[in-house]
Amino acid sequence: MKTATVLTWLLAYRYVILFPLVVIEGPIVTILAGFLASLGQFNLFICFPLIVIADVLGDVIMYAQGRWGGKLVVERWGRNFGIKPEVIGRLETHFKKHPGGTLIFGKVSHFLGGPVLIAAGMARMPLSKFLWFNFLGTLPKSFILLLIGFYFGQAYATFDKFFKFAGWAAILLVILCLIVYIPLSKFVKKYLKEE
Numbered sequence: 155m156k157t158a159t160v161l162t163w164l165l166a167y168r169y170v171i172l173f174p175l176v177v178i179e180g181p182i183v184t185i186l187a188g189f190l191a192s193l194g195q196f197n198l199f200i201c202f203p204l205i206v207i208a209d210v211l212g213d214v215i216m217y218a219q220g221r222w223g224g225k226l227v228v229e230r231w232g233r234n235f236g237i238k239p240e241v242i243g244r245l246e247t248h249f250k251k252h253p254g255g256t257l258i259f260g261k262v263s264h265f266l267g268g269p270v271l272i273a274a275g276m277a278r279m280p281l282s283k284f285l286w287f288n289f290l291g292t293l294p295k296s297f298i299l300l301l302i303g304f305y306f307g308q309a310y311a312t313f314d315k316f317f318k319f320a321g322w323a324a325i326l327l328v329i330l331c332l333i334v335y336i337p338l339s340k341f342v343k344k345y346l347k348e349e
Contacts, residue, residue, distance in 0.1 A: 161186055169200060176208035177215070181299055184209075188303020198300060205296045206289075213271050213288050220275025249277035254287045261291030 160179075163171050164186055175183040184205050190196040249256060253274075260270025274284055 157182060157186065161190075164190055165195065168196070169204060172196075172201065173204055173208045176205050177212040180205070180209045180212060180296075184296055184299040185303035188300040188305075190303075191300070192304045198304070202296065202300060205300065206292050209292050209296060210285065210288055213267075213292070214281075214285070216268055216271035217275040217279075217281070217284055220272035221278065222275070224272055224276035249274055249279045253279055253283055254290075257284065257287040258291040261288065261295055 160175060160183060163175065164183075172183070172187060176187075187196055187201045187205065188198070191198045191201060256270060257274060260267045260274075271288075
């Protein structure tokens with residue numbers, strides 16, 4: 155979805171379209187809403203609660219995808235992508251030990267948000283706990299993005315490019331770390347066995 159199109163829709167349909175757009179694409183729409191508030195087109199006190207509720211709703215949808223579909227997808231097609239069913243067991247254990255930190259990390263890191271939310275559903279994290287931690291992560295994130303839009307909104311295209319770049323850079327960094335970590339861990343295990 156192009157940011158110019160979103161901006162046009164927000165100007166034309168205002169709060170009616172703000173809610174569903176945030177459910178679909180929260181961060182950029184939140185920045186644009188802040189920008190429009192700086193121009194007097196939107197009221198920040200109306201935008202903020204709408205954005206928080208819409209963002210949490212979008213996250214609940216992703217959680218539901220993981221909870222009621224993710225495990226079946228992994229069991230059926232996961233091996234084609236190198237994902238084994240035992241990964242789900244480790245995921246469940248991880249979410250039981252670190253539910254809050256993992257969800258807040260997912261909220262803060264724009265590029266890993268979706269997979270973390272789906273993983274929470276796959277791990278069968280209790281919905282009440284999911285909602286609480288997600289809400290705690292959504293409040294500051296939405297507030298900061300609104301302020302960014304309010305004070306630096308004219309650079310919205312730059313923010314859109316930055317989010318895309320940051321997402322790809324993070325994925326490449328994770329892949330690079332895995333490429334280095336796997337051979338290194340095998341070497342360390344082999345070295346420790348020899349001693």
